[in-house]
Amino acid sequence: MEKGSADEREMKNSSYFLNAIIASSADAVVSKDLNGFIKSWNPAAERIFGFSENEAIGKHISIIFPENKLPEEDEILSIIKSGRTLHNFHTVRKRKNGELIQVMLTIAPIKDVDGTIIGVSKIARNITELQLAKEKNAMLAALVDSSEDAIISKTLDGYITSWNKGAEHIFGYKAEEIVGKHITVIIPPYRISEEDIIIKKIRGGEKIEHFETRRLKKNGEEIDLSITISPIKDEYGNIIGASKIARDITEKVRSNKALEEVNAELRRLNNYKDEFISLASHELNTPLTSLKVYLQILAQNTAEDAGKSLMVTKALTLIEKLARLIKDLLDVSKIESGKLQLELKEFNIVRLVDEVVDTMSATDRKHVFKYERSVQDVTVNADYDRIEQVFVNLISNAIKYSPDADRIEVKIYADEHHFYCEVCDFGIGVPADQMHQLFTRFFRAQGLKSSFAGLGIGLYLCQQIIDRHQGRILVKSKENEGSVFTVVLPLATVNR
Secondary structure, three states: OHHHHHHHHHHHHHHHHHHHHHHHOOOEEEEEEOOOEEEEEOHHHHHHHOOOHHHHOOOEHHHHOOHHHOHHHHHHHHHHHOOOOEEEEEEEEEOOOOOEEEEEEEEEEEEOOOOOEEEEEEEEEEOHHHHHHHHHHHHHHHHHHHOOOEEEEEEOOOEEEEEOHHHHHHHOOOHHHHOOOEHHHHOOHHHOHHHHHHHHHHHOOOOEEEEEEEEEOOOOOEEEEEEEEEEEEOOOOOEEEEEEEEEEOHHHHHHHHHHHHHHHHHHHHHHHHHHHHHHHHHHHHHHHHHHHHHHHHHHHHOOOOHHHHHHHHHHHHHHHHHHHHHHHHHHHHHHHOOOOOOOEEEEEHHHHHHHHHHHHHHHOOOOEEEEEEOOOEEEEEEEHHHHHHHHHHHHHHHHHOOOOOOEEEEEEEEOOOEEEEEEEOOOOOOOHHHHHHOOOOOOOOOOOOOOOOOOOOHHHHHHHHHHOOOOEEEEEEEOOOEEEEEEEEEOOEEEO
């Protein structure tokens, strides 16, 4: 009896130990009979599958099977009934809330004292996160392997630990040749100090982005690179190394250098151009001034001869036109070189417009000018001559581009902050598809008759002048119906 009691106590103790191990296991430990009905269900099974022990025991094991995995149960029972154990079986099971999880199973037969198989034991480990991590790592590995950029990792001591195909292509070293070598094998001697600076920043947890430098290929050739370097951390957040992504920018650097050389040459040519235009303007203006004086004297002496007087008047008009063209070209050159100076002063812009309209209407015999103004005194702080140049240009254009019309309208008004001047013609207008080019330097509308002479710089100059006064030029136009140009300038003061 004593011996029997000792054996019973030992069996009970073993049972207690076994139950304690099963209860504390992080894996689900489940048993079922040969018909698939659950007999035991440990706490880990409850955590993993969501069913409590009371909910699970007595139910068929299929409660944790997705529908497409139900055939597995017959296959598993067939293996178990043959006395075999199923190790590391990867499959999918279903939680109480319907969520699918990936599990790794070990399934073994349960035998009685006579060795007869009476049930099945199952240990299930939730490997969903592990599988996701593996899939993520596989995807990252594929991306790294397929990248055209060099992707390299190294220790904090600078020894290379990984080297992708992009690095092989850029530097010429195979992975087996360089993994384990120090990163300085690809650093030119005069740039070795960069490595200490980089490692210092990495140790401090700092990321280095788009650092442009030079490195060495296997054949000794230097290449230009843009490098991004990041710390590599372990699961505890400790920095254990550095990852480096290097992009070959040799062609980009060469292109930029070539572009800089081209720009330098353009600047040099522009300087020559500015000097030439300045010189040419001076040299052309001198004889034009003399010629204008001679023609004015000649006009006085031919006043009684109508035919000669008309020819002299036309010659003077052409000289004025040529002088304006020379001035406009010089202005364009000054604008492009940033040398256009404004002499700002406060003046009544209404009087300026009055004078321009009076002068332009007196010389234009074809059009009737309709001039409307709702203000008398509007003060602006501007360059008088330049603003006058703008209004003369706009009204001249209105006259020139409306040869078959009989009127031109000018309207001025102001609000609390701005002065407005509208110049309206009823001429040829501007095609809709060319409106966006209207203020472009040297732009000439397509399809214009040869009688509409000009260099296409007047509106460009107008916009540049108004822009420099913090104003705007607005335009509305319709082909064969005419155009309206509106100048908007900020006010100094307004007195109505």
